[in-house]
Amino acid sequence: MNEHERHKAYWRANIRLVAILLSIWFVVSYGFGILLKEWLDSIQIFGFGLGFWFAQQGSIYVFLVLIFVYAYKMNKLDHEFDVDED
Numbered sequence: 144m145n146e147h148e149r150h151k152a153y154w155r156a157n158i159r160l161v162a163i164l165l166s167i168w169f170v171v172s173y174g175f176g177i178l179l180k181e182w183l184d185s186i187q188i189f190g191f192g193l194g195f196w197f198a199q200q201g202s203i204y205v206f207l208v209l210i211f212v213y214a215y216k217m218n219k220l221d222h223e224f225d226v227d228e229d
Contacts, residue, residue: 149224152224153220153224153226156220156224157217157220160213160216160217160220161213164209164212164213167205167209168202168205168206168209171197171201171202171205172197172198172202172205172206175193175194175197175198175201175202176194176197176198176201176202177198179194180192180194180195180197180198181194182194183197
């Protein structure tokens with residue numbers, strides 16, 4: 144694989160990872176916090192409905208987890224394509 148093809152493969156893998164993580168965040172924040180809110184509110188956490196929790200705090204927590212997942216996966220991807228800083 145030549146240099147140009149390696150860069151294209153690296154960029155494609157990066158975009159695929161970003162698309163997957165953004166899709167997860169969208170489902171959690173929009174789907175759980177808005178579309179499925181009424182259904183999820185039948186489950187109570189600390190006296191609040193689960194749909195309310197996802198809308199107020201859950202999507203933020205998931206976003207923070209996704210940031211760490213992205214950093215971990217990108218470090219592995221950088222190492223795999225030999226573009227890491229080490």
